Amino acid sequence: MRMLRMRSKPGYLTQVKQSNMSAVLKSIWEFEPISRVELVERTDLTSGTLTNLTQDMIRGGIIRESESSHGSVGRKRMLLRLDTENYRIIGIDIGRNAFEVVLTDLAGRVIAASEGSTAGMDNPDSILDLITPSVQKMKALSSDSGNKLLGIGVSIPGPMDMQQGILLDPPNFPGWEQYPVRAELEKRMEATVLINDDARSSAFAERWFGLGRTTSHLVHITMGIGIGGGVVMNGEMLYGANGLYGQIGHITVVHNGEPCACGNLGCWETVGSIPGIMRNWTDGHGKTIMNFFEAVQRNDREAARTLEYTLSILTDALTNLFNVYDPDVIVMGGKLYPYLSRYMPEIRKRVQSRVYPFVRERVRIEASTFGTSQSAVGAAALIFDRLMREPLDMIGLS
Ligand SMILES: [Zn+2]
Structure with a gap:
C-alpha cells in the first residue's frame, strides 16, 4: 500500500x-x-x-x-x-549626493559603517557598482564573526512602490525613475532586501532602536534638502491609502506660495528646507547653509530676518503636528537639524504657548537618536520590523 x-x-x-x-x-x-x-x-x-x-x-x-x-x-x-548577537542586518542609505552602509546587531547598534560620495553620478547602476563592495565587506564581516545576515534594508528618496521595490518619480534624483532597486540589489547580494523612503526609514530607526522603546506615538521629521516625515501611532508606522501618510513637508504654510515639486503651492518644504532658506536669504546666492548660520552668528540683519521667518514657520508646523497627530514626542533630524538645535528651547516655548493648555507641559521635542546615520540605521530597522512581523519566515522556522 x-x-x-x-x-x-x-x-x-x-x-x-x-x-x-x-x-x-x-x-x-x-x-x-x-x-x-x-x-x-x-x-x-x-x-x-x-x-x-x-x-x-x-x-x-x-x-x-x-x-x-x-x-x-x-x-x-x-x-x-x-538575543541581539546571532544575527546581523545591513542598512544602506542612498542619498542624492552620498551613500552610507552600516552593519548592525538586532538592537540597532552600529558595528561597522562606511560612506562615500555619489555627487555628479546620475546612473543608478554605477551608483550600485560603487556601493556593492561596501555591502560585500559588511557581509564578510558578519559571516567572519559567525553571524547570520538577516537581510538588507535600503533607504532612498521616494516616492516609491514598496511592494514592487521600484522608485516612482523622485524629485531631484535623475535616472532613478522606475528603477527596480530592490530586485537589482537582491540579485547582487543574494539576500532579502526591503526598501523604504528616507524619511520613513528614519522614523523606523526611532521606532525600533531609539525613543520608540519607551513610547508608542511618535512623529519623526527629517529636515534637509526636503522635509519628510514618518508617523508611528500605537507602535505602527502609518502609510495611508497611497503611501503619503505623514508627508509633513507638503503641508501648505504659505498661501499662494512658491510651486513645490509635489504640485502644490507654498509647501513647508519650499520655505523650511535648506534650499528654501537659501532662496529666502537675499544674500544667499552661491553660498551654503553653513554660510547662512555663520551670518546669523555675526548678527547679519538679512540672515537674522530669514532665520526668524524660518523659525516662525517651524513653530506653526510643529504646532499643527502636535494638534493633528497628538504624539508623545516629535523627533527631529536630517542635515538641517544640527543648525536648528540651538533654537529648539525657544521653539518649544513658542509651541507650548499655542497648543491646548492641558497638553502644554507634555510638549516634547527631541533630536533623533542616530544623528547623521539615522536613515542608514533606519534602513536596517526595516529588516528588524519584518522580523517582528514575520519571524517564522525571516529565520526559516516554519
Ligand atoms: Zn509640496
Whole structure:
C-alpha cells in the first residue's frame, strides 16, 4: 500500500503560528527580561503554545534565556530576552549626493559603517557598482564573526512602490525613475532586501532602536534638502491609502506660495528646507547653509530676518503636528537639524504657548537618536520590523 505523504500547508496554521510568534516576540522586545508566566498573561496564549513558540525562537537564535534570582526566595526564574548577537542586518542609505552602509546587531547598534560620495553620478547602476563592495565587506564581516545576515534594508528618496521595490518619480534624483532597486540589489547580494523612503526609514530607526522603546506615538521629521516625515501611532508606522501618510513637508504654510515639486503651492518644504532658506536669504546666492548660520552668528540683519521667518514657520508646523497627530514626542533630524538645535528651547516655548493648555507641559521635542546615520540605521530597522512581523519566515522556522 502506498502511503500518501501529507503536504505541509503554508496556509491557515502557518499564519496563526506566524502571528502568535510575532506577538510573543514583540512582547519580549517590549518587556524584556520577561518570564513565560508573564508572557502567557500578556499574549493570552496557552502555556503549551507559548513554550513551543519560545523553544522555536531560542533554537532559531532570536531570543535567549537567562536565570534570575529575583522572585520567590530560593527559586530561580528563567527569564527571556531578545538575543541581539546571532544575527546581523545591513542598512544602506542612498542619498542624492552620498551613500552610507552600516552593519548592525538586532538592537540597532552600529558595528561597522562606511560612506562615500555619489555627487555628479546620475546612473543608478554605477551608483550600485560603487556601493556593492561596501555591502560585500559588511557581509564578510558578519559571516567572519559567525553571524547570520538577516537581510538588507535600503533607504532612498521616494516616492516609491514598496511592494514592487521600484522608485516612482523622485524629485531631484535623475535616472532613478522606475528603477527596480530592490530586485537589482537582491540579485547582487543574494539576500532579502526591503526598501523604504528616507524619511520613513528614519522614523523606523526611532521606532525600533531609539525613543520608540519607551513610547508608542511618535512623529519623526527629517529636515534637509526636503522635509519628510514618518508617523508611528500605537507602535505602527502609518502609510495611508497611497503611501503619503505623514508627508509633513507638503503641508501648505504659505498661501499662494512658491510651486513645490509635489504640485502644490507654498509647501513647508519650499520655505523650511535648506534650499528654501537659501532662496529666502537675499544674500544667499552661491553660498551654503553653513554660510547662512555663520551670518546669523555675526548678527547679519538679512540672515537674522530669514532665520526668524524660518523659525516662525517651524513653530506653526510643529504646532499643527502636535494638534493633528497628538504624539508623545516629535523627533527631529536630517542635515538641517544640527543648525536648528540651538533654537529648539525657544521653539518649544513658542509651541507650548499655542497648543491646548492641558497638553502644554507634555510638549516634547527631541533630536533623533542616530544623528547623521539615522536613515542608514533606519534602513536596517526595516529588516528588524519584518522580523517582528514575520519571524517564522525571516529565520526559516516554519
Ligand atoms: Zn509640496
